[in-house]
Amino acid sequence: MGHRTKPLRRASGSRAEQSRFLIYCEGECTEDQYFKGLRQELRSLPVTINIGPDHGEPLSLVRSAIKHKERAERSAADRYTPYDEVWCVVDIEAPVRHPSLDEAIKLARRSGVHLALSNPCFELWLLLHIKDVSAYQTSAAAQKAMEDDGACGYAVQRKHLDYIKLVGPDGARHGMAKERARKLRASTDRGHRANPWTDVDILVELLHKARSRGR
Secondary structure (H helix, E strand, O other), rough: OOOOOOOOOOOOOOOOOOOEEEEEEEOOOOOHHHHHHHHHHHHHOOOOEEEEEOOOOOHHHHHHHHHHHHHHHHHHHHHOOOOOOEEEEEOOOOOOOOOOOOHHHHHHHHOOOOOEEEEOOOHHHHHHHOOOOOOOOOHHHHHHHHHHOOOOOOOOOOOOOOOOHHHHHOOOHHHHHHHHHHHHHHHHHHHHHHEEOOOOHHHHHHHHHHHOOOO
């Protein structure tokens, strides 16, 4: 039997150990590049980013995150340490919603996994860094709008994203995107069923706050 390493503990009187985050994304390009860019910005904050096994399928994404969460204390790759926060970044999609979305939401709630949802897709959160968005969006339209803007090198076919160009050198656009996302949520009582709608900013703000507490 292999030797199990105990989780590292800080000495008494030192600053508190930072929260550990596990984030599962549907997209292997845009979402992955965005959160890796954010992780680089936050530097020492322990954030693990994984891509789900089935592209664009929320139920399998949530199931994968739950399995990872449950095995973390037995996994050398996870430092034999549980995660404080487990999140899945999920697209609602439009004009046709994922058929497994409601089941994925229920399973996540039962299992203590948080969801960062975007209607129609993650590109809406990216667009909010650049401009106000209030009209109904299909997934294709939101992606095309990102490509047409050209500010961060996004392209529909290759889903490339330059994180620094998106948020700006001082991160100022993050604040603008956050306020625009909040306004969208405040304008409806339909929650994630409204379009456009996103709460990705809640996860991003949580990461920023966790980094600030660990300084």
